[in-house]
Amino acid sequence: MGFYKSDNITLHNHPELQANVLRWWESLFLSPDELRKKGIPPAPNEYKAELKRCESITAIMLTEGFRALWLSFPTDLINQAKTEDIERWATITAVLVYITQNSDKHFATVAGEKDESKKSIISESRFLQLQSSRTNDEFIRRLRRILIQIKGKTSVFSMCKDIEKWILEKQRIRTVKNNQKVIVEWAMKYYQAAI
Structure with missing residues (x-):
């Protein structure tokens, strides 16, 4: 299990934020x-x-939609926020607007499911592109494409937590062994759904 720095504004450190995120998403959809x-x-x-x-990310941080979510958080958290916290939440916000239906299924599971032609809904190459994203902007663009292809049906909470894990791993705030990285979790779900 990885660890999180206690001063980061994460769902792991502040699970009460889940209600704010869900309420914000529901207000949109x-x-x-x-x-x-x-x-x-x-x-x-x-x-x-x-x-x-x-x-x-910069454009997202300047939107009223992001501002509405961010300002729904407790004032003490907002006041202690670091740049990386704001960027992480902007990334989450950018992706959540592509989830049109909150479901119990993880996006990687939906992506790996077979369609009528017996192929995974999301091609393996597109899924691998997502996993190899190097920047937040690249990650957002690729994840949005996948959400469009799966018709926006996935779990809001699992998406938030996975985006958070991906960014924290990239920022080296969350340290984990290679076999426990979030991209490995996604691959497992994707390939298990394809069986």
Whole structure:
């Protein structure tokens, strides 16, 4: 198991943030009736459109949609935030707008499932490209493509946690053995779904 620095704003260190993230995502995607039942005000339509047009972390951080999620966090966490925390949450935000249906299935499982032609929904080469992403911007672009192909059906929480793990491993904030890296977890899920 890897370790997380205690001062990072992560779902691992602050699991209470899961409610904020889910509420933010629901405000974008649930119907007005569903939102009314949950007592969640709908997010402005432009949040999704604006976030989908962004192609860089910097652009995402300047959107109202990101700002709405970020400012939903406790003030003490916001005040202690480091640049890497803000960039990590901007990456999460950039990807979440491509999840259209919160499901129990992990995105790698859905990606590996066979279609009518007996091929995985996401080709092995596209999946390997995602795993070999070097920058956050490259990672976002590739993960968004995969989410479009799987019609945005995946677990919001597992996506958030996996993006967080990927970034923390890249930033060397989360140290793990090679066989425990998040990209290995994805490969296992992808290939098991293809069996």
